Amino acid sequence: MQYVPFGKHGFDVSRLGFGCMRLPTVKDGDRDVIDREKAIGMIRHGIDEGITYVDTAYPYHGGESEIVVGLALKEGYRDKVTLTTKLPVWAVNEEKDMNRLLDEQLKKLDVPYVDFYLLHAMDKSRMDKMQAFHYKDFFKQAVKDGRVKHPGFSFHDDCDTFLRILHDYDDWGMAQIQFNYLDDEEQAGVKGLREAGKCGVPLVIMEPLRGGALANPPQNVKDLMEANPHKRSAVEWAFAYIADYPEVATILSGMSTPEQLDDNLRIFDKLTVGGMTEEDRAFAKELKKAYLSRMPVKCTGCQYCQPCPQNVHIPDIFHGYNQSKMFEQQGRFINNYRGQIERGFDASQCVQCGACEAACPQHLSIIDWLQTIDREYHEIVK
Ligand code: SF4
Numbered sequence: 001m002q003y004v005p006f007g008k009h010g011f012d013v014s015r016l017g018f019g020c021m022r023l024p025t026v027k028d029g030d031r032d033v034i035d036r037e038k039a040i041g042m043i044r045h046g047i048d049e050g051i052t053y054v055d056t057a058y059p060y061h062g063g064e065s066e067i068v069v070g071l072a073l074k075e076g077y078r079d080k081v082t083l084t085t086k087l088p089v090w091a092v093n094e095e096k097d098m099n100r101l102l103d104e105q106l107k108k109l110d111v112p113y114v115d116f117y118l119l120h121a122m123d124k125s126r127m128d129k130m131q132a133f134h135y136k137d138f139f140k141q142a143v144k145d146g147r148v149k150h151p152g153f154s155f156h157d158d159c160d161t162f163l164r165i166l167h168d169y170d171d172w173g174m175a176q177i178q179f180n181y182l183d184d185e186e187q188a189g190v191k192g193l194r195e196a197g198k199c200g201v202p203l204v205i206m207e208p209l210r211g212g213a214l215a216n217p218p219q220n221v222k223d224l225m226e227a228n229p230h231k232r233s234a235v236e237w238a239f240a241y242i243a244d245y246p247e248v249a250t251i252l253s254g255m256s257t258p259e260q261l262d263d264n265l266r267i268f269d270k271l272t273v274g275g276m277t278e279e280d281r282a283f284a285k286e287l288k289k290a291y292l293s294r295m296p297v298k299c300t301g302c303q304y305c306q307p308c309p310q311n312v313h314i315p316d317i318f319h320g321y322n323q324s325k326m327f328e329q330q331g332r333f334i335n336n337y338r339g340q341i342e343r344g345f346d347a348s349q350c351v352q353c354g355a356c357e358a359a360c361p362q363h364l365s366i367i368d369w370l371q372t373i374d375r376e377y378h379e380i381v382k
């Protein structure tokens with residue numbers, strides 16, 4: 001296992017972090033619940049093999065993740081790791097809720113404090129809310145009374161919003177962002193990552209495999225990887241790309257099986273900062289290009305075509321369709337489009353007024369694409 005300094009906090013962290021949002025599950029009647037014995041075994045095995053960062057959150061596994069993480073960290077394991085959980089910002093309706101939720105989470109984890117407490121899944125509107133609720137006063141108090149060592153935030157929005165949050169508070173101890181070689185210009189992206197580095201805020205990376213999609217590439221991407229002299233696996237390329245950035249402290253992987261854990265431990269034995277050559281970086285760009293070449297509708301998601309007078313959710317429909325083609329996941333398209341139909345946002349609502357095409361900076365034939373997608377859906381499900 002490789003280790004790097006966790007920003008300026010004065011301790012090191014393993015480059016592989018244990019994300020506890022996809023722990024192994026079993027059926028309990030109709031419900032999926034965590035397979036506690038297996039999950040605890042995996043977390044402890046990961047720590048025994050060198051993982052020193054464990055990450056959970058209030059909503060993971062319907063609230064069960066924090067309890068299981070607490071159980072896994074008993075018998076001396078708590079002292080071996082940096083522990084993070086997150087405030088469910090959406091559940092905060094008044095200022096005192098922040099204290100109440102933190103206390104509830106510490107109780108579930110059965111620990112007196114967490115090393116990092118993050119504002120969860122921050123975006124524009126959640127930042128407005130946290131500012132209105134004086135989040136800095138809350139953190140100041142929680143650090144002072146010892147329940148939290150360092151404040152932080154996890155993030156899902158555009159880069160401008162990332163920079164706004166980053167620069168709003170001098171005491172951020174870390175930021176958690178979605179980052180991988182496909183998303184280098186999405187959300188915080190490389191720009192946000194570099195700025196965090198300049199501010200001395202270490203980064204923890206989530207979705208390094210895009211929810212697992214980068215682990216199972218389509219044929220054109222596989223062909224490129226097979227032709228590359230390194231012979232890295234799809235997972236190795238994804239992790240190596242991120243580990244190369246010095247701003248990145250640890251990379252979270254949500255592991256569901258002992259095999260995935262062992263595979264990750266093997267990969268992270270070799271990953272180092274600056275471990276990619278110029279040729280490797282150029283190759284990662286080629287991989288991205290190969291994925292994007294599979295995107296049939298060149299929609300950038302700019303939203304200029306919205307709102308449609310008929311309520312057709314054009315960018316969402318295109319996004320679901322593109323993703324299914326990029327990752328060869330037909331089921332994802334079907335589920336996504338079925339949801340649009342159920343809510344009355346689908347292409348069949350279109351009356352061909354043309355307003356969206358006039359507004360689209362990419363000059364897309366939106367009406368034709370909507371008809372194509374609608375037809376494809378009905379051919380698949382008939
Ligand atoms: S052409 Fe169809 S999708 Fe576009 S704005 Fe008009 S009704 Fe909406």
Ligand code: SF4
Pocket residue numbers: 298299300301302303304305306314315318359360361362363364366
């Ligand atoms: S205006 Fe065009 S590019 Fe922008 S979201 Fe709509 S369809 Fe996509």
